[in-house]
Amino acid sequence: MSDGLAGLRREVAVGCRVMAHRGLVENILGHISVRLDGERALVRCRGPEEAGLGFTTPDDVRVVDLDSGEVIDDPAGDYAAPSELPIHTSVLAAHRDVDCVVHAHPPDVVVASLAGFAFEPIFGAYDIPAAHLAAAGIPVHPRSVLIRTDDLAAEMVASLxxxxxxxxxxxxxxxxxxxxxxxxxxxxxxxxxxxxHLRVCTAGTIPEAIPSTDLAELPDLGGAFNRETLWRHHQVALEHDGHGLN
Structure with a gap:
């Protein structure tokens, strides 16, 4: 999917724009990181003309030292790593098989979490990957704080x-x-x-997890459909609505 470092920068920028396009982030909130090696990661940083995630460019995606948190490919010092960089550094350190970390602020998820929603598979064929994600277990971290220290990040990693x-x-x-x-x-x-979940609650009832027998009938449609095709859809929709990089 990438073509060297430039391709990875572009992937992160597109990912940020997709999140904004789909309402997962507002204004300048949220960020994405991609591991480069054991010491460095590409991180969506904030520059001198910050305009928000929906307008992210590859120039906003910078190489950050995972130990010091410093932006190391910005001699002029124009770019700063997000204050919640410990989210990324702690997850990448704890999960060596993970190469990308996303942090977003989806309003519906925030509301559902405050309402005490248990993120269970309440539907099936409507969105099979989402149902499988819920069935595998989605924990909730109880603290509503900016995760900007190693200690707070360690608590978050434990919840994950x-x-x-x-x-x-x-x-x-x-x-x-x-x-x-x-x-x-x-x-x-x-x-x-x-x-x-919130729409069902608005309709006047409390949603319940689907039966295990129904969950067992949900097929894995494969990466070509669930991932490549779906991701292509989001990129094409981004371009169609005039929010693409080109």
């Missing part, structure tokens, strides 16, 4: 455990993946779970 998606109560989400597409799609699936 071996899951691939974490709800931060009253705050947002953290999702992980092998690349930008996988991590962002998981954030979108989590948002779908929250949105449908």
């Amino acid at each position: 455990g071996n899951a691939v998606a974490l709800v931060l109560k009253g705050h947002g989400v953290v999702t992980i993946g092998a690349d930008v597409a996988e991590a962002v799609l998981r954030a979108l699936q989590l948002d779908t779970l929250a949105r449908i």
